[in-house]
Amino acid sequence: xxxxxxDPRHKITKRGQNVTFRCDPISExxxxxxxxxxxxxxxxxxxxxQNEAQLEKxxxxxxxxxxxxxxxxxxxxxxxxxxxGDSAMYLCASSSETGRTGELFFGEGSRLTVL
Amino acid sequence: AQKITQTQPGMFVQEKEAVTLDCTYDTSxxxxxxxxxxxxxxxxxxxxxxxxxxxxxNATEGRYSLNFQKARKSANLVxxxxxxGDSAMYFCAMRExxxxxxxxxxxxGTRLKVLA
Numbered sequence: 671x672x673x674x675x676x677d678p679r680h681k682i683t684k685r686g687q688n689v690t691f692r693c694d695p696i697s698e699x700x701x702x703x704x705x706x707x708x709x710x711x712x713x714x715x716x717x718x719x720q721n722e723a724q725l726e727k728x729x730x731x732x733x734x735x736x737x738x739x740x741x742x743x744x745x746x747x748x749x750x751x752x753x754x755g756d757s758a759m760y761l762c763a764s765s766s767e768t769g770r771t772g773e774l775f776f777g778e779g780s781r782l783t784v785l
Numbered sequence: 786a787q788k789i790t791q792t793q794p795g796m797f798v799q800e801k802e803a804v805t806l807d808c809t810y811d812t813s814x815x816x817x818x819x820x821x822x823x824x825x826x827x828x829x830x831x832x833x834x835x836x837x838x839x840x841x842x843n844a845t846e847g848r849y850s851l852n853f854q855k856a857r858k859s860a861n862l863v864x865x866x867x868x869x870g871d872s873a874m875y876f877c878a879m880r881e882x883x884x885x886x887x888x889x890x891x892x893x894g895t896r897l898k899v900l901a
Contacts, residue, residue, distance in 0.1 A: 701887060703889065705891075710894075711893060711894070712791075712891035713830070713891045714891075715888055715889070715890060715891075718887070720887075759828070761830065763830075771820075771837075772887070773832040773835055774820075774830075774832070774878075776829065776830035779829075
């Protein structure tokens with residue numbers, strides 16, 4: 671299977687704890703994106719990478735959120751001192767700059783519940 | 786400013802009928818791409834169709850077609866011959882290209898229910 675994979679699929683944590691999500695994109699894709707989706711809403715852009723460079727980060731994103739893609743392959747999204755409002759589905763997607771359409775390929779998401 | 790607007794929170798359609806899901810967008814970038822995604826209750830995002838801003842013809846992919854009206858900044862998705870499996874959330878998205886960044890912005894979605 672060469673799709674986008676995310677881990678863990680589900681995470682339940684207590685308020686104030688740190689959590690980390692991992693995303694493995696499609697291997698030949700150089701762009702990687704993180705989105706947050708709450709129930710009944712569309713995906714909200716968080717940040718994206720081209721290779722290892724983080725090119726844009728949402729201004730809505732708190733300093734508690736940080737993302738890395740150290741070798742231009744997999745990426746991690748860390749949330750420090752979680753709050754109940756962080757409960758959401760965190761979606762990772764990747765794309766290739768060489769394709770005609772450049773559509774995003776999404777993983778199945780990591781669902782976070784903060785108690 | 787919201788760049789993608791989907792004004793229909795929910796839609797119903799009878800099986801085998803056609804349905805149009807609305808999407809309007811706002812951009813000053815002459816180069817952009819428009820996308821539609823389907824999200825079934827299982828949660829995965831499935832790419833359906835793409836329209837580039839310079840494409841002369843409306844995009845079609847099987848039962849999906851995109852009614853692209855550039856002057857009106859609309860990119861409506863038409864699903865023909867609806868099937869029960871089409872019941873899902875549908876999201877319109879836009880990617881602006883000229884600025885050198887490739888951020889994709891999504892609308893709030895339309896929930897489609899196909900009735901037997």
